[in-house]
Amino acid sequence: MTTSGARLRTAPTADLSPAELSCVRALLDDAFAGRFGDDDWSHALGGVHVLAAVDGDIVGHGSVVLRQLVAGERTLRTGYVEAVATAASWRRRGVGSAVMAEVERLVAGGFELGALSSSRQGVRFYAARGWQRWTGAVAARHPAGRRRQPRRGGVRAADAAHPRRAGHLRPAGLRLAARRPVVRPARAGARAGRPARRRVRCPRCP
Structure with a gap:
């Protein structure tokens, strides 16, 4: 139970019902004002979801998905945070x-x-929780090989939970954009996108 009265639940994607996934997608569509596409949605699946619900309404969401990020010669088992959003009527309530x-x-x-990854609007929220901007180049390891992560739209940060590791891996030279990769902290959080226009109702969700 949060200070706002919302109940938290964690569950892997496989344990969420079609109705619950539909509720989460509706929340994200509203929170990002139509700028959350199918590709973004696919990136949010396959890991563990954190859901915040009040009286059957899903009012908050975030997911953690396993990725292999490459920095220099190191390949790191990375928890990539995706699809962080809060319903408009529940923002600034914890x-x-x-x-x-x-x-x-x-x-x-x-x-x-x-x-x-964070929008420009979300950077302050993550920074307040301890997330640090990642200033070096990063690549992700895919079955087809190593791929440099795009610079466009995004802010990268380094995980404050592992400050020494992040510091040792930080090559210089990546220009921060505004809406793709950021990297995690000992504390982090952010509201995603623009305010949702309506509250998402899903009686069958927890």
Whole structure:
């Protein structure tokens, strides 16, 4: 239970019902004002979800997905944070912070590094929770090989939970953009996108 009265639940994607996934997608569509596409949605699946619910309404969400990020010659088991959002009527009431606190606990307990992408609007929220901007180049390891992460739209940060590791891996030279990768902290959180226009109702959700 959060200070706002929202109840938190964690569950892998496989344990969420189609109705619950539909509720989460509706929340994200509203929170990002139509700028959360199918590709973004696919990136949010396959890991562990943190859901905040009030009386059957899903009012907050974030997920942690395993990625292999490459920095220099190191490959790091990374908990990549995706699809962080809070319903408009529940913002500034502690829901986003509660969701991110649980997300950060999952990252700290199971990964070498945490990473996420933020809009410009969300940067202050993550920074206040201890996330640090990543200023070096980063690549992700895919079955087809190593791929440099795009610079466009995003802010990269280094995981404050592992400050020495992040510091040792930080090559210089990546220009921060505004809306793709950031990297995780000992504390982090952010409201995603623009305010949602309506509250998402899903009686069958927890």
